[in-house]
Amino acid sequence: MIEKYSIDQWIENSFTEKGYSPVSLDKLSEHDAMIAKKINNEIQRQKKYSHLCINTLNNAEIFYEKSIRVFSALIKIGKLNKEILTLEIFCKKTTQILSDELDFDNCSIMLKDERNEYLKVIAGCSKNENERQKTAKKTILKIGEGIAGMVAETGRYIFVPDVKNEPKFFEMDIGVKIGSLLSAPLVNENEIIGVINFSHLLPETFDTETIRLLILLSEYISQMITMNSMHNKLYEWQEILRAHKLESLGILAGGIAHDFNNILTAILGNISLVKMWINPSDKIYPRLDAVERASIRAIDLTQQLLTFSKGGAPVKKTTSVVELIKDSAEFALRGSNIKCEFNVDENILPVEADKGQLSQVIHNLVINAEQAMPDGGKIIISVNNIKIKKHESLRIPEGMYVMISIRDSGTGIPKELLDKIFDPYFTTKHKGTGLGLAIAYSIIKNHSGFITVDSEYGKGSVFNIYLPASDTESIDEETSEDKLYKGKGRVLVMDDEEMVRETIRDMLVDLGYEVEFAIEGLEAIKKYKEAKLSDKPYDIIIMDLTVPGGVGGKDAIKEILEFDPSAKAIVSSGYSNDPVMANYQTYGFLGVITKPYEFKKLSKELYKVMNIK
Structure with missing residues (x-):
């Protein structure tokens, strides 16, 4: 800032150096007095001109500083749309940026409801933030009500230098005090979508240049809010x-x-x-x-x-993921020159997961990371408990999650390809099917989870998996069985494939059972009823879940149980992850066996169901 006093001295010194100096007029002749008067007048004129220049320069400096802060806010707000943010989070971050950069006591964004009847505070930022957050979201105005409501109705900004002198202003229950206020419309293609409010605790704190800048800023924010909505829809x-x-x-x-x-x-x-x-x-x-x-x-x-x-719905069990992740990653990297580092928090929460499918996800992502580092490198796998707060992310609902991060130092993914990497058959590699990431995406989605990727071309990538934490603390343990269970009894097998019928016949006969067949559900129902009525009932039925062009096991068992509630049935399918397979008891089955049949597992399941009382 330029000081006026120093300029006055400089002017007087300039005249003195040229041989002129202020003098007393009563000591001069009439001619000299006239000359001296002109000199004194010139000095005063130069001082006034200099003061005017100084004020102009100082105002320009202030305007420049304000403009720089506004442009800084514009840049930061523009960067927000590089992320996928909910509208509420976007507006919240916008008000925080405006408050930090432009030093407002309060700033808020209000948007219209779908019926264009009300304005609601969607986000606000205040120096008295703790008090504001308790009440800000409750603030609702009718269109036309109060200063903000009038702006939303007319589409014209309103500046209130001192709210005490404005009868249309009233204190809202927002936990903040206001002395002076500027409300500007948020407009998209001639449609008023809301209002942005800037305020200070003290009155008379907005100058003309600031108001002009804020009006321009509100137009930019309108476009950014619209762009945010478009990004979310996209x-x-x-x-x-x-x-x-x-x-x-x-x-x-x-x-x-x-x-x-x-x-x-x-x-x-x-x-x-x-x-x-x-x-x-x-x-x-x-x-x-x-x-x-x-x-x-x-x-x-x-x-x-x-x-x-x-049929790919996961068969979920309460699972601890830590050992599964380590085993899957180490298996995927066998014989590789890639090092794998694990960073695991203590007391990782269990999740509801299909172990086989989750192992497949880890395997696919680790292989993907390995292929991104042809010259070797390191993969860092981190496992953490994380709490997602409400409205923190567009993708991820509120709650506790187990986050699995797989980071590599490889080639990275070009920005323009990031939106395509989870598409089936999309690949940038010479080898591979392009299904690895698509499979991972599908599995995690079926687990009610989320998968994201951050990547910088030439620097590497990190895939983040979010799995909902389980409310159940006990872990479902699986036991291996290497025993062959022999048995006896009459078994009805329903399957439409001849080669399957021949194979299971030999297996069941070898185990000690008598076997008869039905090709589809209606035949199975008929044979079961006839056998029951002839006093030669079947002890158990093995039913294929899906029969192309015929009645499958789910529908057939329903009619059989209506005829004989004591019927024992095992459901069988190649769709190991079908919901019926996962919840077989809900549909009336007492056991489940997946195709292809493993001899010992088949013998065990038959033995178990046959001995149910």
Whole structure:
């Protein structure tokens, strides 16, 4: 700031250096007095001119500083739309930026309701923030009511230098005091969408230049709010489009996997039988082991395909994810030159998860990270408990989550491709199917979870998985069973595939059971009723869940139980993750067995259900 006193001295010194100086007029002749008077007048004129220049420069400096702060606020608000934020969070951050950059005592954004009848405070920021937050969201005005309501009605800004002198202003229950106020409309394409309010505790605190800048700022904020809404709608449409793509793929995948599982049932079933009949020391035994291992790998492939289908709903159990994550990551990196570091919080909460599917997600993401680092590197996997607050994120509802982060130092993902990486068949690699990330996305979505990615091209990527924490503290433990359970009794098997019927017949006969068949549900119902009425009832039924072109197990068991409530049935399907398979007891089944059949698991399930009293 330039001082006036120093300028006055400088002017007088300038005249003195040129031989002129202020003098007393009574000591001069008339001619000299006239000259001296002109000199004195010139000095005074120069002083006034200099003071005017100083004021202009000082005002320009103040305006420049205000403009810089406004532009700084514009830049920061503009950056908010790089994130996916709820409208409330976007407006909240906007008011915080305005308050910090422009030093207002209070700032708030009010938006119209859908019927254009009311204004509601969507976000506010105040130096007395704690008091404001208790009441700000309760503030609702009718259109036309109060200063803000009038602005929303007319679309014209209103400036109140001193609210005490404005009868139309009234104190609202917002927990803050106001001395002077500027309310400006938020307008999008000639439609008034809301009002933004700037206020100070003291009156007479807004000058003309500040008001002009704030009017321009309100126009920019209007566009940013509109852009935020467009971004959110675009995100929602992208999610819908991705879901349709996955559903289309699921229809195809489900059919392929169903047929493939039937073939694998015949292969694995016959291998199991042959292994039971020969000595482990036989030369052919290792060959059978190799075929069996290859078939089991094929089962994993079918399960990946089924993830996309409607039969891919996870069979959830209360699970601790820590060991599962470590085992899956280490398995994926076997023989790799990539190091893996684990950062795990203490007391990680359990989640409701399908272990097989969640393991597949970790495996896919770790493989993806490994492929992004062809020259080696390090993967950092972090597991944390995290609380998501209400309205903190557009994607993630409020609650406790287990967050799994998988970070690599690889090539990164170009910004323009980030929206496509979860699409089926999309890949930038020479190898691979383009299904890994799509499968991961589908699985996490089916777990009511969320998956996000942050990446910078050339610096690496981090995938964050959010799984809802379970309210159940006890963990469901799985026990392995290597025992073969023999039995006896009459078994009715309903399956439409001949190769499956032949395989399961040999397996059941080997276990000691009598076997008869039905191809679909209506035949099974008829045979069951006839056997029951002829005093040769079936002890148990194994029913295929899905029969193309016929009645499946879910509908058939309903009619059988109406006829005989004591009927015992096991549901069977290649769709291991079908909701009926996951909740089989709800549909009247007493047991469940997935295709392809494993001999020992089949024997155990039959033994268990047969002995239910």
